[in-house]
Amino acid sequence: MTTGRTIVVAGAGIGGLTASLALAAKGFRVIVLEKAERLAEAGAGLQLSPNASRVLVDLGVADQLAPRALMPDAVTVMSARSGRALVRLPLGAQAAARAGAPYWVIHRGDLQGALIARVRDEPAIELRLGCAVETYASQTHGITVVYRHQSERCETQALALIGADGIWSAVRGQLFPQTQPRFSGLIAWRGTIDALTLPYTEPLRGVQLWMGPHAHLVVYPISGGRLINLVAIMPDDWQREGWSAPGEPREISDRFAAAGWAAPARRLIDAVDSWKKWALFTMPEDGAWTAGATALLGDAAHGMLPFAAQGAGMAIEDAAVLAQCLGDSHGSGGTGDALSVPAALQRYAEARRARVARVQRLARQNGQIYHLAGPMALARDLAMQALGGARLLARQAWIYDWKL
Numbered sequence: 001m002t003t004g005r006t007i008v009v010a011g012a013g014i015g016g017l018t019a020s021l022a023l024a025a026k027g028f029r030v031i032v033l034e035k036a037e038r039l040a041e042a043g044a045g046l047q048l049s050p051n052a053s054r055v056l057v058d059l060g061v062a063d064q065l066a067p068r069a070l071m072p073d074a075v076t077v078m079s080a081r082s083g084r085a086l087v088r089l090p091l092g093a094q095a096a097a098r099a100g101a102p103y104w105v106i107h108r109g110d111l112q113g114a115l116i117a118r119v120r121d122e123p124a125i126e127l128r129l130g131c132a133v134e135t136y137a138s139q140t141h142g143i144t145v146v147y148r149h150q151s152e153r154c155e156t157q158a159l160a161l162i163g164a165d166g167i168w169s170a171v172r173g174q175l176f177p178q179t180q181p182r183f184s185g186l187i188a189w190r191g192t193i194d195a196l197t198l199p200y201t202e203p204l205r206g207v208q209l210w211m212g213p214h215a216h217l218v219v220y221p222i223s224g225g226r227l228i229n230l231v232a233i234m235p236d237d238w239q240r241e242g243w244s245a246p247g248e249p250r251e252i253s254d255r256f257a258a259a260g261w262a263a264p265a266r267r268l269i270d271a272v273d274s275w276k277k278w279a280l281f282t283m284p285e286d287g288a289w290t291a292g293a294t295a296l297l298g299d300a301a302h303g304m305l306p307f308a309a310q311g312a313g314m315a316i317e318d319a320a321v322l323a324q325c326l327g328d329s330h331g332s333g334g335t336g337d338a339l340s341v342p343a344a345l346q347r348y349a350e351a352r353r354a355r356v357a358r359v360q361r362l363a364r365q366n367g368q369i370y371h372l373a374g375p376m377a378l379a380r381d382l383a384m385q386a387l388g389g390a391r392l393l394a395r396q397a398w399i400y401d402w403k404l
Helices: 014-025 050-056 092-099 108-122 169-175 251-257 263-270 311-330 338-370 374-387 387-396
Strands: 006-010 029-034 045-048 074-079 087-089 104-109 125-129 133-137 142-149 153-156 158-162 182-194 207-212 215-222 227-235 246-249 275-284 295-296
Touching: 006 142, 006 215, 014 029, 014 050, 014 125, 014 275, 014 311, 029 133, 029 142, 045 050, 045 108, 045 215, 045 311, 087 092, 087 374, 087 387, 092 263, 104 108, 104 215, 104 227, 108 125, 108 251, 125 311, 133 153, 133 169, 133 246, 153 215, 158 169, 182 207, 207 374, 215 251, 227 251, 227 263, 227 295, 246 251, 275 295, 311 338, 374 387
Parallel strands: 006 029, 006 158, 029 125, 074 207, 158 295
Antiparallel strands: 045 104, 074 087, 133 142, 142 153, 182 227, 182 275, 207 215, 215 227, 246 275
């Protein structure tokens, strides 16, 4: 593997795996370093709007995703106070045809599994598990990456290092140690229900967004419709790192009951046997993304609140733009010039920053809107009903219609 065409990607999450495939498609050799010894299912459901799904389709992942992803018929906004639907944003095949790509809901583990299957079929990509990046240093012709595999300290030479290692990024920790995640004051509770035990008379075929005072709940099918994914967001001062801290079912049940949520929403919450808690941290909008031959991608660069359903989508977009910028600077199949890499990575950051910051702001605004209470909540509900689902969906076109 030659240094002149080798890129090291730290992290085998959604962003890192997508970046490795996109870079391989541009003629690069890729080493993916993942600190986990094995890639187990992490997280729960996620939504992939057309801006993200078209990238995955172009990278040849659609066949692996088809048995696992679902195309919801709509996003239905629900009132936690009345238990009734306020407005329905139409999705399904018609919206997919308009956008030129599907809107999918999927288990995060299923998406990661599909990406891994494509990565392992790609001879230009080497996935190294149990390898934690420790340090790195710029060299005349690229970068030296030092990592630990079990008790052995190893190093590899590369043209560039891409930190796609999440919001607690080790790459960012060395690159920009002063830039740290900020706790949002909110936590997410994650759980699933067997679809056969769903407390509804009809199967759930779309996404439900329940809005209540100081909290909201998102519900949709995953895993080919076999499971129903629930994510409940509420204020809290609990701020432990990680995705999988256990949550006490009685705590969340009591909090939603005390807030006066309607019976249908409470039945959904009560149907979950096992909850996991996830403290929501974000990255500042003005943080740096690149330095020399190193760049950040996805949550490592711009971790955001999940209230625009675009965390994975922005990482996938990042991957496509990053590969395009590096490919443009190195041509197809040539060895390129290491001196051009910092400029290419800077172009990547400049191309992404404004759009990502706009999505970060939208996510914050959505959270404020979803959590309104009292007269302000009533005014919000009436405004949404007056606008109607089609016009509300059209407001998302600037996100969904993005193309490389």
